[in-house]
Amino acid sequence: MIRTREDYLQSLKDLGHVVYFKGQRISDVTRHPSFAPHINSAAKTYELALMPEHEDLLTATSHLTGRRINRFTHIHQSVDDLIKKVQMLRLVAHETGSCFQRCVGFDGLNATYMTTYDIDEKHGTQYHKRFLEYLKHIQEENFMLVGGMTDPKGDRSKPPSKQEDPDLFTRVVERRDEGIIICGAKAHQTGAVNSHEILVMPTLALREGDENYALACAVPLNAEGVLLIFGRQTNEERKSESRLDAGNPDYGMVGGEALVVFDNVFVPWERVFMCGETDFSGLLVERFATLHRQNYGGCKGGVSDVLVGACALATEFQGTMKATHIRDKLAEMIHLAETVYAGSVACSAMGYKTPSGAYYPDPVLANCTKLNVSRNIYKIAQLAHDVAGGIIATLPSEADLRHPEIGKYVEKYMAGAKGVSTEARMKILRLIENMTGGTALVESMHGAGSPQAQKIMYQRLGKIDMKVKWAKKLAGIGD
Amino acid sequence: MKFCGGCNPSYDRVEYVRKIRRAAGDRIEWVGLDRGRFSALLLVSGCERQCVELAQGERGGCRVTCIKDNHRDPSEILSDLLKEGGKP
Numbered sequence: 001m002i003r004t005r006e007d008y009l010q011s012l013k014d015l016g017h018v019v020y021f022k023g024q025r026i027s028d029v030t031r032h033p034s035f036a037p038h039i040n041s042a043a044k045t046y047e048l049a050l051m052p053e054h055e056d057l058l059t060a061t062s063h064l065t066g067r068r069i070n071r072f073t074h075i076h077q078s079v080d081d082l083i084k085k086v087q088m089l090r091l092v093a094h095e096t097g098s099c100f101q102r103c104v105g106f107d108g109l110n111a112t113y114m115t116t117y118d119i120d121e122k123h124g125t126q127y128h129k130r131f132l133e134y135l136k137h138i139q140e141e142n143f144m145l146v147g148g149m150t151d152p153k154g155d156r157s158k159p160p161s162k163q164e165d166p167d168l169f170t171r172v173v174e175r176r177d178e179g180i181i182i183c184g185a186k187a188h189q190t191g192a193v194n195s196h197e198i199l200v201m202p203t204l205a206l207r208e209g210d211e212n213y214a215l216a217c218a219v220p221l222n223a224e225g226v227l228l229i230f231g232r233q234t235n236e237e238r239k240s241e242s243r244l245d246a247g248n249p250d251y252g253m254v255g256g257e258a259l260v261v262f263d264n265v266f267v268p269w270e271r272v273f274m275c276g277e278t279d280f281s282g283l284l285v286e287r288f289a290t291l292h293r294q295n296y297g298g299c300k301g302g303v304s305d306v307l308v309g310a311c312a313l314a315t316e317f318q319g320t321m322k323a324t325h326i327r328d329k330l331a332e333m334i335h336l337a338e339t340v341y342a343g344s345v346a347c348s349a350m351g352y353k354t355p356s357g358a359y360y361p362d363p364v365l366a367n368c369t370k371l372n373v374s375r376n377i378y379k380i381a382q383l384a385h386d387v388a389g390g391i392i393a394t395l396p397s398e399a400d401l402r403h404p405e406i407g408k409y410v411e412k413y414m415a416g417a418k419g420v421s422t423e424a425r426m427k428i429l430r431l432i433e434n435m436t437g438g439t440a441l442v443e444s445m446h447g448a449g450s451p452q453a454q455k456i457m458y459q460r461l462g463k464i465d466m467k468v469k470w471a472k473k474l475a476g477i478g479d
Numbered sequence: 480m481k482f483c484g485g486c487n488p489s490y491d492r493v494e495y496v497r498k499i500r501r502a503a504g505d506r507i508e509w510v511g512l513d514r515g516r517f518s519a520l521l522l523v524s525g526c527e528r529q530c531v532e533l534a535q536g537e538r539g540g541c542r543v544t545c546i547k548d549n550h551r552d553p554s555e556i557l558s559d560l561l562k563e564g565g566k567p
Contacts, residue, residue, distance in 0.1 A: 352528040362528070463489050 093302025101191025105145025247434025488525025
């Protein structure tokens with residue numbers, strides 16, 4: 001069982017999964033500077049669970065075994081569990097200042113739990129029973145999972161079975177007595193290179209003819225035929241060049257995303273949780289999306305807290321802290337951050353019990369939260385750039401600060417208020433740059449689904465007919 | 480019967496209950512929980528959250544039929560109510 005950070009790192013070394021980055025096979029992800037910051041972030045989910053001051057949020061009691069488990073492997077048993085999830089995410093974000101990746105698998109577990117129950121109720125299958133055994137295994141081992149939903153999708157105007165290349169959506173290519181063979185890929189997989197398993201789910205609602213794509217299953221990332229290709233991020237090379245220039249040197253900018261390829265991968269039946277039930281693919285997608293969108297006001301609220309702190313410090317270092325417009329901008333940043341957090345708490349508080357017994361956040365409010373995040377994070381970053389100043393785009397490197405000949409000029413001309421070291425000023429400005437740069441913002445926009453995906457949910461769940469009724473009543477228009 | 484407060488219902492609860500009552504005709508005498516004895520209980524919620532709660536003793540020992548949407552035909556709800564202890 002993985003308990004400590006050391007256990008976690010060792011488990012990744014032992015995994016022996018196939019990871020590529022910039023054209024090279026990476027033999028040990030824990031020692032590579034491009035991966036270590038992401039691993040440090042995820043490791044926090046293990047470290048904090050062992051701390052008495054955080055265990056109330058980071059751990060829970062398994063409803064299956066009665067044992068204390070890491071909350072990231074828990075199935076929500078109450079509204080209180082839903083709220084604690086959001087509180088936990090805000091807390092961990094304060095420690096990392098970036099994505100810690102483990103919520104995706106957490107949400108995959110909960111969505112699959114609820115949906116396998118419903119599939120069995122309708123079709124008389126055995127998926128839920130299988131899933132309970134799998135869940136016990138994950139809880140006991142304290143594994144980190146990737147929530148494998150997003151397929152590459154190829155030509156977006158065509159359903160999976162009409163794609164020129166049938167692998168552009170992950171699919172079953174063969175059914176055998178002992179299991180299935182799958183092919184395809186999952187894109188944008190947050191935390192994949194430092195997870196133990198991937199929980200594959202369909203990417204959209206499917207129709208008749210797409211049965212081979214109605215697939216949910218669990219695959220160890222070291223299974224034969226699984227290959228991971230890690231994506232590039234803004235300023236990633238700074239991680240190996242300079243701690244100061246990296247901005248947030250010990251943790252990632254965002255989650256660290258990979259393309260996970262399945263090249264004829266065998267999955268035994270006990271790890272298959274949906275196989276052909278197209279009528280439930282949409283529900284599984286919707287549930288995963290809602291559970292994941294619930295999170296964003298927690299983690300991004302927490303990340304924004306750190307950014308507000310960094311901006312306050314930068315203005316103190318630069319002597320602008322007392323300016324009225326600066327105070328107003330910091331207050332606006334806090335308002336935007338608390339607004340997204342309020343959304344996450346609200347959708348949790350209005351959550352309810354599903355037929356499986358697991359609790360589920362209010363889907364409209366969860367979508368609203370994520371849509372607000374995709375807007376507010378950009379506004380918060382805009383204010384951070386405004387408050388910090390143009391210096392975050394022109395700041396010299398650490399190498400120049402340390403240079404025997406020109407370092408004195410960097411020291412002299414990058415100085416701020418009296419008593420503040422130039423190095424401290426540079427560090428906080430680099431942190432702001434790190435947290436508001438390219439990849440960090442794009443993740444807030446598209447993670448858990450692009451903004452239009454949330455608007456589509458409004459169209460479906462927004463109760464327009466009731467709103468029309470209320471308007472008609474006030475306007476005196478009869479039916 | 481007892482309604483939830485109706486903060487943001489996903490369907491017209493009152494209209495739906497009216498249909499159930501119409502289907503029941505005189506087979507059911509409808510009362511609120513604070514008015515007299517009853518043999519079956521209809522709990523009407525406006526959404527999945529089903530926040531309506533019964534206070535201590537409100538259930539009165541009878542079985543409860545819950546509704547949270549208007550997907551079922553009113554006659555099915557009626558049949559549940561009669562099955563669960565309403566007047567024959």
